[in-house]
Amino acid sequence: MSTHIILPRIMQVGAGASQEIPNILTSLGCKRPLIITDKVMVSLGYISTIESSLLEHSIDCHVFDATVPEPTISSITAGVNQVRHGDYDSIIAVGGGSPIDSAKAIAILGKHDGTMRDFKFPRIVNESGLPIIAVPTTAGTGSEVTKFTIITDEANDEKMLCVGMGFMPVAALVDYDLTLSLPPRITADTGIDALTHALEGYVSRKANPYSDSQVLAAMRLIAPNLRAAFHDGTNKQAREAMMLGSTLAGIGFSNASVALVHGMSRPIGAFFHVPHGLSNAMLLPSVTAFSIEAAPKRYADSARAMGIANQADSDDCANQKLLDELQALNDELQVPTLAEFGIDKEQYFSLLNEMASQAMSSGSPSNNPRIPSKDEIVEIYKKLWK
Structure with a gap:
């Protein structure tokens, strides 16, 4: 095909x-x-x-x-x-x-x-x-x-x-x-956005050999350089790797498709004006934890491409390292919680069903390795607050 x-x-x-x-x-x-x-x-x-x-x-x-x-x-x-x-x-x-x-x-x-x-x-x-x-x-x-x-x-x-x-x-x-002039917050948010593109492009049900080649290369560039670019914006080597990685991730997901993170991210941005990359960052650990059982080999390959697992690691070990790294990355890059961003809890919970409906209608969740029901999306939104 x-x-x-x-x-x-x-x-x-x-x-x-x-x-x-x-x-x-x-x-x-x-x-x-x-x-x-x-x-x-x-x-x-x-x-x-x-x-x-x-x-x-x-x-x-x-x-x-x-x-x-x-x-x-x-x-x-x-x-x-x-x-x-x-x-x-x-x-x-x-x-x-x-x-x-x-x-x-x-x-x-x-x-x-x-x-x-x-x-x-x-x-x-x-x-x-x-x-x-x-x-x-x-x-x-x-x-x-x-x-x-x-x-x-x-x-x-x-x-x-x-x-x-x-x-x-x-x-x-x-x-x-x-x-080179980007402040740390934008560097972090856009960088995790690029990493999300690469990871979702690889586990997407629409992934293909061409998109795989692009997003794996993107992960190899982004993961080792995102922290360096965040901490020192004048680091040209890190900036160059991030820029090329972002473009390769874009090529990859444009020819495969994004999945559940993006489907759930868009309503958060629309209702609460959270920047797109930041809402992706908030969601990435939770959605990966939800999805990983449906594509353990793909997620493990991603961990190896990111340099946080090696070939000697079992897929289960690599996947645990991936989950740990995604949370550690958010912590180091100071990704805020929904409450820390300033979102009102009562308003957030009142909109869960509408956000889940919009996420489903976007089509992106159907590309996810584990396709969620609307109720499952609502539950992920609930856990995200915690």
């Missing part, structure tokens, strides 16, 4: 990769890009550097910097209108997962009629939007190489998963230099 693989047409990886934007635009025949980013990227000077570089190549551009963390229908509306009424031929997405996810949605809606809900999974969006050059500035989401975007519908606090070739960037410029 063959596997359908979708990748960006162009990838530039390594220090200084982001400086290739003008050359990539020229190779695509594009002359009027819209830069989609956030105000943090503007304040750090990244966008002015790109604008100056484009000007040197006689390329005119405009900037949309109103994207927000955990993008919503309303947060992308102005960008959609700007594309619909502008004469743009491409989009340059600069930032973490939120600006890139926003750009993916804007690229589709700016070119096609309809609303974001019209493009929600299970619809598979293969229509092409404006071509996107994705320039990630965090080592975590892998959005620069995935066929997914997630946009929240404020009407019901649902994080809508949107899937299809139409959301895949045409080019990904993966430059670890852009991550």
Whole structure:
């Protein structure tokens, strides 16, 4: 049985990769890009550097910097209108997962009629939007190489998963230099997000030999370097490994799929505004403990790839080491509990059924090695509070 693989047409990886934007635009025949980013990227000077570089190549551009963390229908509306009424031929997405996810949605809606809900999974969006050059500035989401975007519908606090070739960037410029200024909290949250992508991509029911090769390589890069990048953001060796690992994990899960962690993570983010990587980190130990009995060999292989178990360890021993490591990692990276994050207990428990329903409807739990019932998801949510 063959596997359908979708990748960006162009990838530039390594220090200084982001400086290739003008050359990539020229190779695509594009002359009027819209830069989609956030105000943090503007304040750090990244966008002015790109604008100056484009000007040197006689390329005119405009900037949309109103994207927000955990993008919503309303947060992308102005960008959609700007594309619909502008004469743009491409989009340059600069930032973490939120600006890139926003750009993916804007690229589709700016070119096609309809609303974001019209493009929600299970619809598979293969229509092409404006071509996107994705320039990630965090080592975590892998959005620069995935066929997914997630946009929240404020009407019901649902994080809508949107899937299809139409959301895949045409080019990904993966430059670890852009991550050197990241603070420890973002480094930790995005790093565990990347590790979750790799682990879920490997145990997913949709895993395949190609995705396996990518996510195993990602785990070998991420696991030994995440703590180092968290404790010393100027560690270029650790930053480079994390950036490449994040991209490989993105390639892997985009061509396999994520599973229960992501399915349960999205409602926590939607209802309580917990950053996506952080809610993944909160869930990863509990969901792994729930799932491990259904794929003991796969989880044990993951522990060995992460370097926390060796070939001499039995699968049971490797899996116990994996569970211990996931909790130890959260402790060292100071991942807060739900209460420590500031979530109200009464409100949280009142929403368990709705969160479980949204998790189930996302489709991700059905990719899990142990497919949960709605009641089992509710129980995991309950245990997460403790």
